[in-house]
Amino acid sequence: MSSATGGTVRTGVTTSAAPLTANPPGQRTVLGRDAPLRLASGATIGPFNVAWQTYGTLDATRSNAILVCHALTGDQFAAEPHPVTGRPGWWDLAIGPGRPIDTDRYFVICANVLGGCMGTTGPREIDPAIGEPYGLTFPVITIGDMVAAQKLLIDALGIERLFCVLGGSMGAMQVLEWAARYPERVFAACAIAGAARHSAQNIAFHEVGRQAIMADPDWCAGEYFRHGKRPARGLAVARMAAHITYLSDRALHRKFGRSLQDRQAVTFGFDADFQVESYLRHQGSTFVERFDANSYLYITRAMDYFDLAQDRGDGVLANAFKASPVRFCVVSFTSDWLFPTVESRTIVHALNAAAAAVSFVEIETDAGHDAFLLDEPEFFRVLSGFLGGAAELAGIARRTVA
């Protein structure tokens, strides 16, 4: 793979100017046509596109819809082969017939976030006002703006109340925002490996990623699309650094240890001697094939700005959930140091103080933050149990009659 290359990341796409996927397949809805969406920054946007996919069948009373919120680099292709990479959907293990998020029972909606790069309006899309990509003229967006855009989509789909809003990592941030902002539109909320605010450490990691992108000469001050370039090296480095934070020391050791990559001894050079280096380079190079660098800047920024207590509770998180009718489930993972259990406990603490119905489980695993994307039987048991219990209360039939 990279055994013959030098110290740089060879992606093979560094000079490609072709859009990643000008037109991903699937559903797309134009929103904000009548009235533009007012963003947290004060800017407005609209009309804009939201690209989305669904799994399962919406029941006659439109009561079995689950909105799955994707994480930083996810997209709407949660449970089907990805149109660009051809790989299984990012949450294929969790969503499907008989899976924890059972599509025989629930109607699953997953939408690409505002600022994303898989069909929802973001910096890569054409600004209708000027006829070329937004680039850095795209307004800075927040988690709240993403949720406001999703809410317009749910309105457009004619769904009065979502049975559940569910997501991990940045998805969990959206879940909390949904519950705080539109409690009457959400029956249950499941926030996995998340936080009510982005920590200083996490902002710091994001800043490293952004600096890597912006230090790439091919970034061209955000206007690479004008110059037929893409900052693939910078974006790959950002991904490599971030990817380390998604794992754990033990998981890395278990997977790679100090094993060498296709060689018997170290080469006394800066080639990828170690398997872990080769793995990271691979992560970086495959990522740039499907993700836009400016989108990465915007979405990481949205996470950095997230502070639910500040935004919706006058500094007290419990205020954001006052008298909430929503049933919550909060899940964390023991080895997750990016969104550690203490962050989830803070959420649970606030929900208890607000006398909200909340379940909380810390799952034992060495898989780190990424555990929520993996086959973790205990986690899946809790997830399906929580949904099943809530579905019973919400009066959702066991099997959707098509």
Add this chain to the structure above:
Amino acid sequence: MMNRTPTPRTGTIRTDLQLIADMVVPSSRVLDIGCGDGTLLSYLVHFKGVDGRGIELSPAGVSEAVAHGLAVIQGDAESVVADYPSDAFDYVILSRLLPAIFDVRPMLAELLRIGRNAVVSFPNFAYWRLRAQLLVNGRAPHSHILDSPWYSTQNIRLVTIADFLALASELGVHVERAVLIGRDGRVRRVARPGWFDNLRAEQAVFLISRD
């Protein structure tokens, strides 16, 4: 250990749990502290229509309870109770957990801060068979309830019915009702347990409230 019999979610639960459930008014707000796998909570939710919450330390117990649709959080009861606002519940249940509480006095105060009533059950350490074991064998007593050896038991507070009544009166806690469970699950309801009750009862369930 506070092991709950992993009964299926049917209408039949252990005697002491049934006695606790009998003290809870239907449709009330209930917090079960140390709810285990949620057996009692599940019963209360399904058969008494309560708005039920639980706290449990063991991850396995929490998973089991949440997987059955109960609102249970994982954590140490003594630190988590502080999270709840005053009067959040009509009943706070402490089932067989009292002997495992490190700081008992503030815990009892917390129970009656967050709940209007509390239901507290515990194995009675003054039960005659336990007394006899200690007297005759000179070994730490054990029974089908107190089933862990002295070196690994979670029961660090060896409380008796008389001790509990004394502490209740010292704390100004009102004892509404007491139900005693004797050998073979024989149940007796008494206004206020006396010396002989303390000898004969293997377990006790108290309904207490603020004075």
